[in-house]
Amino acid sequence: MSNLPDEAFRDTIGTIDEGGNRKFIFPKKPSGKLYEYRKIVSYILLAILIANPFIKVNGNQFMMFNVMERRFNIFGFPFWPQDFYLFVISMLVGIVFIILFTVVFGRIFCGWICPQTIFLEMVFRRIEYWIDGDRGAQSRLARQEWNAEKIRKRLIKWTIFFLISFGIANIFLAYLVGSDQLFLMVEQGPIEQASNFIALLIFTGVFYFVFVWFREQVCIIACPYGRLQGVLLDDKSINVAYDFVRGEKEAGRAKFNKKEERATTGKGDCIDCHQCVHVCPMGIDIRNGTQLECTNCTACIDECDTIMESVGLPKGLIRYASEDEIVKKAPFKFTARMKGYSAVLFILLSVFVGMLFLRTDVQAVVLRLPGQLFQHKGDMISNVYTYKIVNKTMKDYQDIHFELIDQKGNINNVGKQHFKVLKEGISQGTLFIEIDKVLLESDKTKVKIGVYNGTELLETTTTNFLGPRSFN
Numbered sequence: 001m002s003n004l005p006d007e008a009f010r011d012t013i014g015t016i017d018e019g020g021n022r023k024f025i026f027p028k029k030p031s032g033k034l035y036e037y038r039k040i041v042s043y044i045l046l047a048i049l050i051a052n053p054f055i056k057v058n059g060n061q062f063m064m065f066n067v068m069e070r071r072f073n074i075f076g077f078p079f080w081p082q083d084f085y086l087f088v089i090s091m092l093v094g095i096v097f098i099i100l101f102t103v104v105f106g107r108i109f110c111g112w113i114c115p116q117t118i119f120l121e122m123v124f125r126r127i128e129y130w131i132d133g134d135r136g137a138q139s140r141l142a143r144q145e146w147n148a149e150k151i152r153k154r155l156i157k158w159t160i161f162f163l164i165s166f167g168i169a170n171i172f173l174a175y176l177v178g179s180d181q182l183f184l185m186v187e188q189g190p191i192e193q194a195s196n197f198i199a200l201l202i203f204t205g206v207f208y209f210v211f212v213w214f215r216e217q218v219c220i221i222a223c224p225y226g227r228l229q230g231v232l233l234d235d236k237s238i239n240v241a242y243d244f245v246r247g248e249k250e251a252g253r254a255k256f257n258k259k260e261e262r263a264t265t266g267k268g269d270c271i272d273c274h275q276c277v278h279v280c281p282m283g284i285d286i287r288n289g290t291q292l293e294c295t296n297c298t299a300c301i302d303e304c305d306t307i308m309e310s311v312g313l314p315k316g317l318i319r320y321a322s323e324d325e326i327v328k329k330a331p332f333k334f335t336a337r338m339k340g341y342s343a344v345l346f347i348l349l350s351v352f353v354g355m356l357f358l359r360t361d362v363q364a365v366v367l368r369l370p371g372q373l374f375q376h377k378g379d380m381i382s383n384v385y386t387y388k389i390v391n392k393t394m395k396d397y398q399d400i401h402f403e404l405i406d407q408k409g410n411i412n413n414v415g416k417q418h419f420k421v422l423k424e425g426i427s428q429g430t431l432f433i434e435i436d437k438v439l440l441e442s443d444k445t446k447v448k449i450g451v452y453n454g455t456e457l458l459e460t461t462t463t464n465f466l467g468p469r470s471f472n
Helices: 007-011 033-054 081-105 108-112 115-132 135-143 148-177 179-188 194-214 217-222 224-232 244-248 299-310 323-328 336-358
Strands: 063-066 071-074 077-079 239-242 318-321 362-368 375-377 380-391 397-405 410-413 419-421 426-436 444-453 456-466
Touching: 033 063, 033 108, 033 115, 033 148, 033 179, 033 299, 063 148, 071 081, 077 081, 081 108, 081 224, 081 336, 108 115, 108 224, 115 135, 115 148, 115 194, 115 217, 148 179, 148 194, 179 194, 194 217, 239 323, 244 323, 299 318, 318 323, 362 444, 362 456, 380 397, 380 456, 397 410, 397 426, 397 456, 419 426, 426 444
Parallel strands: none
Antiparallel strands: 063 071, 071 077, 239 318, 362 380, 375 380, 380 426, 397 419, 397 444, 410 426, 444 456
16 A cells, blocks of 8 residues: 555645644754765855955956945946846846746755855754754754753854854845945944944844744745746756655555565555655655755755665665656656747847947936027027936046037037046036037937047937027
């Protein structure tokens, strides 16, 4: 008789008990080939995450997301509010890529790349194993009375966790306000930088709460990407999957018995040791099929392979596979849905790259002053304009001036004709454009204006020039 579980698990979460209270998970310390690969990937990503806000390219922070000032740096390229459309497209590219990646490879992003998982499993959880011990020791410690040993271990662990949370909060703040501002806060002290210091304390509290108490609940409850998994996955998506065809067979699971041949008894290769359940950081049983909580961390694969090897059965009872591969032995196929997402991703990438090439380091906007008509100045017609020049670079421009392109006439700036625009600065003002009336072919002429730094053309912009009805 088959030992397949009933369907009750689909209506419950492993981290919540019947009374609706939090049920803490004490996973077994993972080990194995894939776990070693995960450690390498995780520590490389951690190094990149920590270094990013402190690396500068051409004076620009490598990565910065200053939401308050609407300034973003991505790979050293600065994006201003005027470039917001580029930021939106880059986010769309990222979303479509993650969707495509999920359709093909399942939720592997969560288990291998997500910062929440990396910090929890490769930093906080490893410290917990070091202080509290493995699964059994942690479970016993949780039930233990508050004696000297428990108080000592809890104080050591919570203090270390707080210090790490404080460090993560500093890095997070460097992404938001910039590393220069973070160093300035350290130099000037919390009183002078009260707003940033309060933000730092709030972030510290949030990270401490997440990694000490909330933990895997972030992936189950708070993360929207986890909810997308149920919509995006299908029978052809590659996931961490239990081969139930091989594991159950006709007679279902059964404990291992050295004296019997499982092939002749009809029993499946799963020996029901529950090691895949004990090692799971989300507290699920992978043998129940694809579940919302599964992050594809591969801990169950390593553990199952170790057990299979120890009892002389083939590895791969739990492995990366699609449901079609397990049931139908069908090889991976790039489906029409995958091709559709790939096409959308290619189009968005093409648009994004094209817009990057069209983007300039200096942006100029020249607009006619609202409510003002043209003026006669002898044979010349004059219009008044306001201008704004945004310098997106980390260098000062010392000799900015305007010239008409493809049109004879004069541009007179109110104030100095040549002026400065400092790095990451904005210059605004008023100017007059004068054109001989005989050169105007209609009452509205489009003129092109060049913004120069000395003899170097930085940017061109167009505006409308109003004049009398055609003289011709």
